[in-house]
Amino acid sequence: MKRQFEQWLLEVWYGQRWLAKYLLLPLTALYCLLNALNRWQQQRQQIQHPVPVIVVGNLTAGGTGKTPLVIWLVELLRQAGYQPGVVSRGYQRQAAGLGDEPLLIMQRTSVPLVVDHERNRAISTLLQQHGCNIVIADDGLQHYRMGRTLEICVVDGQRQWGNGWCLPAGPLREPVTRLQSCDFVVVNGTTMQMRGETLVALTGNITQPLSALAGQQVHAVTGIGNPQRFKLMLEAAGLLVTLHPYPDHHAFTGEELQFDDDLPVLITEKDAVKCREYAIPNAWYLPVEAVLADGFAQAVLSRLQGVPHG
Structure with missing residues:
Protein backbone atom coordinates (compact mmCIF):
# COMPACT_ATOMS: atom_id res chain seq x y z
CA MET A 1 0.00 0.00 0.00
CA LYS A 2 2.80 2.44 0.88
CA ARG A 3 4.60 1.70 -2.37
CA GLN A 4 1.41 2.28 -4.37
CA PHE A 5 0.77 5.59 -2.59
CA GLU A 6 4.32 6.79 -3.28
CA GLN A 7 3.95 5.84 -6.95
CA TRP A 8 0.66 7.75 -7.11
CA LEU A 9 2.31 10.84 -5.62
CA LEU A 10 5.10 10.68 -8.20
CA GLU A 11 2.48 10.56 -10.94
CA VAL A 12 0.82 13.64 -9.45
CA TRP A 13 4.13 15.51 -9.17
CA TYR A 14 5.77 14.50 -12.44
CA GLY A 15 2.93 13.06 -14.52
CA GLN A 16 -0.50 13.98 -15.82
CA ARG A 17 -2.77 13.57 -12.79
CA TRP A 18 -4.02 17.16 -13.01
CA LEU A 19 -7.27 16.59 -11.14
CA ALA A 20 -5.48 15.06 -8.16
CA LYS A 21 -3.05 17.99 -8.13
CA TYR A 22 -5.83 20.55 -7.93
CA LEU A 23 -7.66 18.58 -5.25
CA LEU A 24 -4.48 18.72 -3.13
CA LEU A 25 -3.97 22.48 -3.53
CA PRO A 26 -5.85 23.44 -0.31
CA LEU A 27 -3.41 21.25 1.62
CA THR A 28 -0.53 22.89 -0.24
CA ALA A 29 -1.77 26.33 0.83
CA LEU A 30 -1.85 25.15 4.45
CA TYR A 31 1.61 23.59 4.10
CA CYS A 32 3.08 26.83 2.71
CA LEU A 33 1.59 28.88 5.54
CA LEU A 34 2.85 26.56 8.27
CA ASN A 35 6.22 26.24 6.54
CA ALA A 36 6.67 30.01 6.41
CA LEU A 37 5.77 30.34 10.09
CA ASN A 38 8.18 27.54 11.01
CA ARG A 39 11.00 29.13 9.01
CA TRP A 40 10.41 32.50 10.68
CA GLN A 41 10.44 30.91 14.13
CA MET A 194 28.04 11.40 -12.30
CA ARG A 195 30.87 9.17 -13.48
CA GLY A 196 30.86 5.44 -12.88
CA GLU A 197 33.13 3.11 -14.82
CA THR A 198 33.82 0.05 -12.64
CA LEU A 199 31.37 -2.53 -11.30
CA VAL A 200 32.04 -4.20 -7.94
CA ALA A 201 30.67 -7.63 -7.08
CA LEU A 202 28.16 -7.57 -4.24
CA THR A 203 29.69 -10.74 -2.80
CA GLY A 204 33.30 -9.59 -2.72
CA ASN A 205 35.97 -7.31 -4.11
CA ILE A 206 35.88 -8.60 -7.67
CA THR A 207 35.57 -5.80 -10.22
CA GLN A 208 34.93 -5.48 -13.90
CA PRO A 209 34.58 -2.52 -16.27
CA LEU A 210 31.01 -1.36 -16.81
CA SER A 211 31.81 -1.38 -20.51
CA ALA A 212 32.31 -5.17 -20.33
CA LEU A 213 28.51 -5.53 -20.23
CA ALA A 214 27.88 -3.32 -23.27
CA GLY A 215 25.29 -4.90 -25.52
CA GLN A 216 24.08 -7.27 -22.79
CA GLN A 217 20.66 -7.41 -21.15
CA VAL A 218 20.78 -6.64 -17.40
CA HIS A 219 18.43 -6.13 -14.48
CA ALA A 220 18.75 -2.76 -12.75
CA VAL A 221 17.21 -2.74 -9.26
CA THR A 222 16.98 0.62 -7.49
CA GLY A 223 15.76 2.18 -4.26
CA ILE A 224 16.67 5.78 -5.06
CA GLY A 225 14.77 9.01 -5.66
CA ASN A 226 15.12 9.05 -9.44
CA PRO A 227 15.67 5.52 -10.81
CA GLN A 228 15.62 6.77 -14.40
CA ARG A 229 18.94 8.53 -13.80
CA PHE A 230 20.60 5.19 -13.01
CA LYS A 231 18.95 3.54 -16.01
CA LEU A 232 20.14 6.27 -18.37
CA MET A 233 23.69 6.00 -17.04
CA LEU A 234 23.74 2.27 -17.76
CA GLU A 235 22.18 2.74 -21.19
CA ALA A 236 24.77 5.40 -22.02
CA ALA A 237 27.40 2.69 -21.45
CA GLY A 238 25.65 0.47 -23.99
CA LEU A 239 23.74 -1.85 -21.64
CA LEU A 240 20.22 -3.11 -22.37
CA VAL A 241 18.38 -2.36 -19.14
CA THR A 242 15.25 -3.79 -17.55
CA LEU A 243 14.49 -1.45 -14.66
CA HIS A 244 12.97 -2.64 -11.36
CA PRO A 245 12.37 0.55 -9.33
CA TYR A 246 11.48 0.59 -5.64
CA PRO A 247 10.79 3.63 -3.42
CA ASP A 248 13.68 5.74 -2.17
CA HIS A 249 15.41 4.20 0.87
CA HIS A 250 13.67 0.85 0.26
CA ALA A 251 14.74 -1.93 2.62
CA PHE A 252 15.56 -4.71 0.17
CA THR A 253 15.14 -8.40 0.75
CA GLY A 254 17.39 -10.90 -0.97
CA GLU A 255 14.47 -12.19 -3.05
CA GLU A 256 14.00 -8.78 -4.70
CA LEU A 257 17.48 -9.06 -6.21
CA GLN A 258 16.96 -12.53 -7.68
CA PHE A 259 15.36 -13.38 -11.00
CA ASP A 260 14.52 -16.50 -13.00
CA ASP A 261 17.51 -16.07 -15.31
CA ASP A 262 21.27 -15.64 -15.11
CA LEU A 263 21.41 -12.02 -16.29
CA PRO A 264 23.60 -9.60 -14.32
CA VAL A 265 21.81 -7.67 -11.58
CA LEU A 266 23.06 -4.09 -11.13
CA ILE A 267 22.31 -1.82 -8.16
CA THR A 268 23.54 1.55 -6.96
CA GLU A 269 26.26 1.91 -4.36
CA LYS A 270 23.73 3.55 -2.04
CA ASP A 271 21.55 0.42 -2.21
CA ALA A 272 24.57 -1.85 -1.90
CA VAL A 273 25.30 -0.70 1.66
CA LYS A 274 22.05 -2.44 2.68
CA CYS A 275 22.44 -5.53 0.50
CA ARG A 276 25.97 -6.82 1.09
CA GLU A 277 24.66 -9.50 3.43
CA TYR A 278 22.92 -11.16 0.50
CA ALA A 279 25.16 -13.71 -1.23
CA ILE A 280 23.68 -13.25 -4.68
CA PRO A 281 25.88 -14.37 -7.58
CA ASN A 282 26.15 -12.08 -10.60
CA ALA A 283 24.99 -9.05 -8.59
CA TRP A 284 27.06 -5.89 -8.95
CA TYR A 285 26.98 -2.31 -7.72
CA LEU A 286 28.27 0.78 -9.47
CA PRO A 287 30.25 3.34 -7.44
CA VAL A 288 29.94 6.82 -8.90
CA GLU A 289 31.77 10.06 -8.29
CA ALA A 290 30.65 13.62 -8.86
CA VAL A 291 32.41 15.64 -11.54
Missing part, protein backbone atom coordinates in the same frame (compact mmCIF):
# COMPACT_ATOMS: atom_id res chain seq x y z
CA GLN A 42 13.55 28.80 13.46
CA GLN A 43 15.50 31.74 12.04
CA ARG A 44 14.81 33.73 15.22
CA GLN A 45 16.37 30.85 17.19
CA GLN A 46 19.26 30.25 14.79
CA ILE A 47 22.51 29.14 16.42
CA GLN A 48 25.85 30.16 14.93
CA HIS A 49 28.87 27.88 15.22
CA PRO A 50 32.59 28.64 15.66
CA VAL A 51 33.50 26.87 12.39
CA PRO A 52 32.18 27.22 8.83
CA VAL A 53 29.06 25.19 8.07
CA ILE A 54 28.34 24.21 4.45
CA VAL A 55 24.76 23.11 3.88
CA VAL A 56 24.04 20.74 0.98
CA GLY A 57 20.34 20.38 0.30
CA ASN A 58 17.56 20.49 -2.24
CA LEU A 59 14.12 21.98 -2.76
CA THR A 60 12.30 18.82 -3.80
CA ALA A 61 11.24 15.75 -1.88
CA GLY A 62 13.37 12.77 -2.86
CA GLY A 63 16.95 12.35 -3.97
CA THR A 64 18.73 14.74 -6.31
CA GLY A 65 22.35 13.56 -5.98
CA LYS A 66 23.43 15.23 -2.75
CA THR A 67 25.49 12.32 -1.42
CA PRO A 68 28.10 12.26 -4.25
CA LEU A 69 28.47 16.03 -3.85
CA VAL A 70 29.02 15.68 -0.09
CA ILE A 71 31.73 13.08 -0.76
CA TRP A 72 33.30 15.40 -3.34
CA LEU A 73 33.27 18.28 -0.84
CA VAL A 74 34.92 16.17 1.86
CA GLU A 75 37.83 15.39 -0.45
CA LEU A 76 38.07 18.98 -1.71
CA LEU A 77 38.25 20.38 1.82
CA ARG A 78 40.82 17.82 2.90
CA GLN A 79 43.04 18.71 -0.04
CA ALA A 80 42.67 22.38 0.94
CA GLY A 81 43.97 21.63 4.46
CA TYR A 82 40.67 21.52 6.36
CA GLN A 83 39.56 18.81 8.80
CA PRO A 84 35.93 18.27 7.71
CA GLY A 85 33.11 16.49 9.46
CA VAL A 86 29.59 15.66 8.34
CA VAL A 87 26.23 15.87 10.10
CA SER A 88 23.07 14.20 8.84
CA ARG A 89 19.63 13.28 10.03
CA GLY A 90 20.01 9.71 8.69
CA TYR A 91 16.66 9.47 6.91
CA GLN A 92 14.70 6.24 7.65
CA ARG A 93 17.60 4.80 9.61
CA GLN A 94 17.16 1.88 11.91
CA ALA A 95 17.42 2.58 15.63
CA ALA A 96 21.05 1.48 15.84
CA GLY A 97 22.00 2.35 12.27
CA LEU A 98 23.09 5.36 10.29
CA GLY A 99 20.85 5.38 7.26
CA ASP A 100 21.77 4.83 3.62
CA GLU A 101 23.55 8.07 2.78
CA PRO A 102 25.55 8.55 6.02
CA LEU A 103 26.80 4.96 5.86
CA LEU A 104 27.88 5.42 2.26
CA ILE A 105 29.64 8.70 3.08
CA MET A 106 31.54 7.04 5.94
CA GLN A 107 32.53 4.02 3.84
CA ARG A 108 33.82 6.18 1.00
CA THR A 109 35.63 8.87 3.05
CA SER A 110 36.05 7.67 6.69
CA VAL A 111 35.03 11.21 7.64
CA PRO A 112 33.87 11.91 11.21
CA LEU A 113 30.07 11.84 11.02
CA VAL A 114 27.26 12.40 13.51
CA VAL A 115 23.64 11.46 12.82
CA ASP A 116 21.01 13.43 14.71
CA HIS A 117 17.75 15.03 13.58
CA GLU A 118 18.75 18.06 15.69
CA ARG A 119 21.56 19.45 13.53
CA ASN A 120 22.94 21.95 16.07
CA ARG A 121 23.37 19.18 18.62
CA ALA A 122 25.06 17.06 15.95
CA ILE A 123 27.50 19.87 15.13
CA SER A 124 28.33 20.40 18.81
CA THR A 125 29.00 16.66 19.22
CA LEU A 126 31.15 16.63 16.11
CA LEU A 127 33.30 19.54 17.29
CA GLN A 128 33.66 18.18 20.83
CA GLN A 129 34.53 14.61 19.90
CA HIS A 130 36.46 14.96 16.67
CA GLY A 131 38.03 18.41 16.54
CA CYS A 132 36.75 19.21 13.05
CA ASN A 133 37.28 22.76 11.81
CA ILE A 134 34.58 22.75 9.10
CA VAL A 135 31.22 20.99 8.88
CA ILE A 136 29.16 19.76 5.94
CA ALA A 137 25.45 19.44 6.74
CA ASP A 138 23.91 16.77 4.51
CA ASP A 139 20.30 17.62 3.60
CA GLY A 140 20.00 20.59 5.94
CA LEU A 141 18.71 23.38 3.70
CA GLN A 142 15.35 23.64 5.50
CA HIS A 143 16.81 23.25 9.01
CA TYR A 144 16.85 27.00 9.67
CA ARG A 145 17.73 26.74 13.34
CA MET A 146 21.20 25.72 12.17
CA GLY A 147 23.47 28.61 11.28
CA ARG A 148 25.30 28.27 7.98
CA THR A 149 28.17 29.83 6.07
CA LEU A 150 27.34 28.54 2.59
CA GLU A 151 24.28 26.95 1.03
CA ILE A 152 24.55 24.61 -1.96
CA CYS A 153 21.27 23.51 -3.51
CA VAL A 154 21.31 20.40 -5.73
CA VAL A 155 18.74 20.23 -8.53
CA ASP A 156 17.72 17.10 -10.44
CA GLY A 157 18.41 18.14 -14.02
CA GLN A 158 15.87 15.63 -15.37
CA ARG A 159 12.90 16.14 -13.08
CA GLN A 160 13.67 19.70 -11.97
CA TRP A 161 10.56 21.07 -10.20
CA GLY A 162 7.93 18.63 -11.46
CA ASN A 163 4.60 20.44 -11.68
CA GLY A 164 6.04 23.42 -9.82
CA TRP A 165 3.85 23.21 -6.72
CA CYS A 166 4.82 22.75 -3.08
CA LEU A 167 3.90 19.66 -1.07
CA PRO A 168 1.64 17.75 -1.21
CA ALA A 169 0.30 18.86 -4.63
CA GLY A 170 3.85 19.02 -5.95
CA PRO A 171 7.37 17.91 -4.96
CA LEU A 172 8.70 21.26 -3.69
CA ARG A 173 9.61 21.72 -0.05
CA GLU A 174 9.91 25.45 -0.68
CA PRO A 175 9.12 27.71 -3.66
CA VAL A 176 11.68 27.91 -6.46
CA THR A 177 12.35 31.53 -5.47
CA ARG A 178 14.31 30.08 -2.52
CA LEU A 179 17.20 29.52 -4.95
CA GLN A 180 17.84 33.26 -5.00
CA SER A 181 19.23 33.10 -1.45
CA CYS A 182 21.45 30.05 -2.05
CA ASP A 183 25.16 30.63 -2.60
CA PHE A 184 25.48 27.92 -5.24
CA VAL A 185 23.03 25.93 -7.35
CA VAL A 186 24.34 22.63 -8.75
CA VAL A 187 22.33 20.88 -11.46
CA ASN A 188 22.78 17.12 -11.54
CA GLY A 189 23.23 16.28 -15.19
CA THR A 190 24.71 19.57 -16.38
CA THR A 191 26.95 21.45 -13.94
CA MET A 192 27.49 18.19 -12.03
CA GLN A 193 27.93 14.87 -13.83
CA LEU A 292 31.81 19.35 -11.09
CA ALA A 293 31.98 22.13 -13.62
CA ASP A 294 35.31 23.94 -14.04
CA GLY A 295 35.84 26.63 -11.46
CA PHE A 296 33.33 25.35 -8.92
CA ALA A 297 35.98 24.07 -6.50
CA GLN A 298 37.84 27.37 -6.53
CA ALA A 299 34.60 29.30 -6.12
CA VAL A 300 33.72 27.33 -2.97
CA LEU A 301 37.20 27.72 -1.49
CA SER A 302 37.21 31.42 -2.30
CA ARG A 303 33.96 31.93 -0.39
CA LEU A 304 35.56 30.24 2.65
CA GLN A 305 38.64 32.45 2.67
CA GLY A 306 38.75 34.63 5.74
CA VAL A 307 36.02 32.67 7.56
CA PRO A 308 37.35 31.61 11.01
CA HIS A 309 37.62 27.84 11.31
CA GLY A 310 39.10 27.28 14.71
